[in-house]
Amino acid sequence: MAQLNMVQAINQALGDEMARDDRVMLLGEDIGKDGGVFRVTEGLQERFGSERVLDTPLSESAIMGAAIGMAAYGLRPVPEIQFMGFTYSAFEQLFAHAARLRSRSRGRYSCPMVVRTPYGGGIKAPELHEESTEAMFCHIPGLKVVVPSGPYAAKGLLLAALRDPDPVLFLEPTRLYRLLREEVPEGDYVLELGRARVARSGAAVTVIAWGSMLERVLKSVEEYDADVIDLLTLSPFDIETVLGSVKKTGRAVIVHEAVKSCGVGAEIAATIAEEAMLHLRAPILRVTAPDVPVPLAKLMDHYLPTAERIRAALDEVLQY
């Protein structure tokens, strides 16, 4: 098995699926000749032609809107939005159309497409290049939201997303693109959407994280008896796995890099409170960014959850 980073794993998944299914088409800014600003689509236009790997004008709403028309026509478009901070101008298309088309047309039309976008902080990029506003998208019925935490998960989840009959937002943690290498099987495998992964087993406390925070959590909990859940799909999230773990440990800490208020952590905490209140031995804690806009590089260490803050939360629930 080859050791791949996440960029290579995603590239492989896209290439394999395009070879397998001629309905899969990529469209986005700079994804063809340039291979994408992170080189995720490198070589794909050369291999599949400029009709299937479409360099578009700088036009996020039309990229998303055109993908909806393509999907309704029977294709499986994969629009890339260059950075998550640029999805906002395409938000209406996602919210008002992609996520509702199957329901509004009572199944006459559907919108099988995977919106890929780089996501998250810590890469010293300009403004709006390090967003983590996943909660806004999890609030949309009809849209699935997926975040891989490494190369292996990225390939398996992307292949599952590409075969899903409904729209999927695939958030690629930029900090992880080239940070980790993992063994990634060359062949076909899918990781079912909506299923979390137990990244590490423990009995004293449940820690729930996703994307680039998973790596930080795993480093932070080495000395703790922690059950670490890698959520992988944020919407719909794997309630069963979360509750199973919390019922075992009686303590829950949720770590995410997005701001605290109305974040995905709030949804998870509310679900735990509704379904497993009597199993809890301590309050549910959230380690998150503060409720401020994503800063530029110089203040980023004060924004993203750090190992110290994660450990402080673990100590607090364990000593409660």
Added chain:
Amino acid sequence: MSEEILATFEVRRLTVLNENGDTDETLMPELTDAEIWRMYELMVLARSFDERAVALQREGRLGTYPPIRGQEAAQVGSAFALSWADWVFPSFREMGAHLTLGYPIPQLLQYWSGDERAQKVPPHLNIFPFCVAVGSQIPHAVGAALAARYRRDPAAVVVYFGDGATSKGDFHEAMNMAGVYGLPVLFICQNNQWAISVPLKGQTASASLAQKAIAYGFQGVQVDGNDIFAVYRATQQALAKARSGSGPTFIECLTYRMADHTTADDAGRYRSPEEVALWNGRDPILRLERFLAARGSWSEDKGREVRSQATGIIDKGVGEMEAMPPPEVAELFDGTLATLTPRQAGQRKVR
């Protein structure tokens, strides 16, 4: 150093049938008498549908409804040129196009009664659901055209929108993209000169909407939107162009919204009765009647007959719409996703 003219352009306006019912024979599209009569019947049917829908709303039997009165030539004339293989992306004020394409009348009324099952478009029609968010359907047409071209299908794609939509970003993004790729799309703008209370001059400083196409690298034409022959001719030409791979066309149908924006609006608050009276005189149906009368194929009696036939068709449609059983609560959930999420499945069970 030099200063040179980089581009000059002209904007054409097409009229075939004038207000007196006279035609320019050199511009008259090829249509049989039977086809022209069918156009007339469809315009009357659209008017009849519209009047009934407004009346049903007033009686509390339909919800808020956006009248099409005055726009029958723009809608029937353009849709009449289409084939079933073509894809149509409507806004919410093209019921005349729906009727022309054979959308079931009970189902059209059902939508405005507040029943979303109406949006399950019959399988033989490639029409998209109504689009209420102004202009946001325009990029969908670009995507469908990309898909059609990729599949080597001979289909053309038509997207309808109003003058207000031309101020939206999606109009610009979609027109631009269609121009860049040279796609088989017809952008049909029904310029009814009012976007709720904002008149055209409050929407754009442009002398015409048609000329906006020039900046995107393709042809734009203004047609007299109350002249069904001009609308048909422009649509047919644009379709032929699209099908031959010669790219998109923008057609501005200059017409007039003779009624309120919707049944919840009162246009008397913002426009003059004189203006409305002027356009009442330019009624597209009257114009075609004058044409037909001059040819000896229309009379008051024949007009009455066509209207009564249309009323009968609408009566039947209303009866069928009102006989539909109300939607089941499960309708709230089913179709949200191909497979409901565990949480949705649980919520569905206890509703």
